[in-house]
Amino acid sequence: xxxxxxxxxxxxxxxxxxxxxxxxxxxxxxxxxxxxxx
Amino acid sequence: xxxxxxxxxxxxxxxxxxxxxxxxxxxxxxxxxxxxxxxxxxxxxxxxxxxxxxxxxxxxxxxxxxxxxxxxxxxxxxxxxxxxxxxxxxxxxxxxxxxxxxxxxxxxxxxxxxxxxxxxxxxxxxxxxxxxxxxxxxxxxxxxxxxxxxxxxxxxxxxxxxxxxxxxxxxxxxxxxxxxxxxxxxxxxxxxxxxxxxxxxxxxxxxxxxxxxxxxxxxxxxxxxxxxxxxxxxxxxxxxxxxxxxxxxxxxxxxxxxxxxxxxxxxxxxxxxxxxxxxxxxxxxxxxxxxxxxxxxxxxxxxxxxxxxxxxxxxxxxxxxxxxxxxxxxxxxxxxxxxxxxxxxxxxxxxxxxxxxxxxxxxxxxxxxxxxxxxxxxxxxxxxxxxxxxxxxxxxxxxxxxxxxxxxxxxxxxxxxxxxxxxxxxxxxxxxxxxxxxxxxxxxxxxxxxxxxxxxxxxxxxxxxxxxxxxxxxxxxxxxxxxxxxxxxxxxxxxxxxxxxxxxxxxxxxxxxxxxxxxxxxxxxxxxxxxxxxxxxxxxxxxxxxxxxxxxxxxxxxxxxxxxxxxxxxx
Numbered sequence: 001x002x003x004x005x006x007x008x009x010x011x012x013x014x015x016x017x018x019x020x021x022x023x024x025x026x027x028x029x030x031x032x033x034x035x036x037x038x
Numbered sequence: 039x040x041x042x043x044x045x046x047x048x049x050x051x052x053x054x055x056x057x058x059x060x061x062x063x064x065x066x067x068x069x070x071x072x073x074x075x076x077x078x079x080x081x082x083x084x085x086x087x088x089x090x091x092x093x094x095x096x097x098x099x100x101x102x103x104x105x106x107x108x109x110x111x112x113x114x115x116x117x118x119x120x121x122x123x124x125x126x127x128x129x130x131x132x133x134x135x136x137x138x139x140x141x142x143x144x145x146x147x148x149x150x151x152x153x154x155x156x157x158x159x160x161x162x163x164x165x166x167x168x169x170x171x172x173x174x175x176x177x178x179x180x181x182x183x184x185x186x187x188x189x190x191x192x193x194x195x196x197x198x199x200x201x202x203x204x205x206x207x208x209x210x211x212x213x214x215x216x217x218x219x220x221x222x223x224x225x226x227x228x229x230x231x232x233x234x235x236x237x238x239x240x241x242x243x244x245x246x247x248x249x250x251x252x253x254x255x256x257x258x259x260x261x262x263x264x265x266x267x268x269x270x271x272x273x274x275x276x277x278x279x280x281x282x283x284x285x286x287x288x289x290x291x292x293x294x295x296x297x298x299x300x301x302x303x304x305x306x307x308x309x310x311x312x313x314x315x316x317x318x319x320x321x322x323x324x325x326x327x328x329x330x331x332x333x334x335x336x337x338x339x340x341x342x343x344x345x346x347x348x349x350x351x352x353x354x355x356x357x358x359x360x361x362x363x364x365x366x367x368x369x370x371x372x373x374x375x376x377x378x379x380x381x382x383x384x385x386x387x388x389x390x391x392x393x394x395x396x397x398x399x400x401x402x403x404x405x406x407x408x409x410x411x412x413x414x415x416x417x418x419x420x421x422x423x424x425x426x427x428x429x430x431x432x433x434x435x436x437x438x439x440x441x442x443x444x445x446x447x448x449x450x451x452x453x454x455x456x457x458x459x460x461x462x463x464x465x466x467x468x469x470x471x472x473x474x475x476x477x478x479x480x481x482x483x484x485x486x487x488x489x490x491x492x493x494x495x496x497x498x499x500x501x502x503x504x505x506x507x508x509x510x511x512x513x514x515x516x517x518x519x520x521x522x523x524x525x526x527x528x529x530x531x532x533x534x535x536x537x538x539x540x541x542x543x544x545x546x547x548x549x550x551x552x553x554x555x556x557x558x559x560x561x562x563x564x565x566x567x568x569x570x571x572x573x574x575x576x577x578x579x580x581x582x583x584x585x586x587x588x589x590x591x592x593x594x595x596x597x598x599x600x601x602x603x604x605x606x607x608x609x
Contacts, residue, residue: 002138020540
């Protein structure tokens, strides 16, 4: 039973990290400075 | 402290310097694809795995690949550890690793931490050791190196956020750097007496007539990569204090040297990749200053010994055959100098292997390993992670210098603006947040206090060390904490994951952001990053950031313990 919990925790963690990548990318677009503006 | 001890430390430092340029130059050739002596194997791996080696990945794709690889390999390890009782290469019928221990072990080895809350020789089957733990020893190290190289590429070029190919970096780092070096080191270790076999455990009769079971196994191959990859997880519970892992003075030196040689050389690799070797030497110098400071402090504290013992007539002065000082928890074979050198090197790096028990160090001697990890393991550091940690601090340093003079800071020709600083601050803040929060919660909950073997400030040091070591992906233990419980296995496992990936993502983002920027030529307002002033400022920033975040916790642990020792109280 706890095996499932640990596997789900692992999947949730890495899912969260992928969302974190997207978040950092957005944060970068918001604060990119003049150089990156079209 | 003895002249002999200092000479050995000096030889170690000189050899570290000597290996930096040749190995660093070799790694440049590996990562830019010019090293092709294993091309057929490399090409076959790409073909089987469907990798396009020509693909230049955006940082988000690079990070995604790293996370995907880590997630899948961690889950496979978890399953194998749980099923090892039904799998081959299990001559001693090891049963399944418990669920919480399997989770922490899988997380720990995936993240290059290798914290072990179990005795390897009596819990793991040969299959688990060889196909899972050793696999992660290679790939977690290669992932760290890949990430550092990606950051170097981001700084070196303008490519719209593209920082290389994670899969080729992973394969090349493993194939051309870690495997050959491990092969050579394993042979040297075997020559010196480290065991490498599949033999049955030996039952020996001791001098006193008692029976003792001596564990056997494929040790040398695991020890070689455990040191070279700054992994640290030993085959035996006693790690490199065990005579089968570390039988002679030569193996002791080789193993200590192996754990810092790649991190030291990677700094030169970075200098070559960004075309600024003088900056690389400035980083190297900053690392060395802090390394030397740590060794000298720990050596002084341990050679001085415990004043309470001295007051009771114990001879703590080194002379003749008496090593003097604090020999509790240290191998007589290695003495104080080699014990503190190992303890310092293993915590400067994210290694975590030990040849003495850090829990038995004097309060200040034990504080050195703790502080080394808390500074971010960037004193040469883990393979890859040490370099990118130091680069993050260098960016923070030029940012602070830029604030002082009121100019937009630049790092190696790349402007450092708000988004870059955000990523650096995420990197800097996540580390202490995880350590201090998890330690504080554990110091309050009965489940956290249950695992302690010592009370008072030493008990707090044990908790603090456990979360510092796991979040820092070090893996060394203070040895006074029983970590094989649901509470600690789960929380420490999560700490290893956060300490690795929650810090790696903003670092890769920074690499991508730098790769989007054009390189601006240095001007009169550019803060030079090749001078002794930069080295001093960089070391100052690292120490101040470390001191500000961890000093209160250290005050309640090792510092108060040291003061109470002076008043005659021990814990």
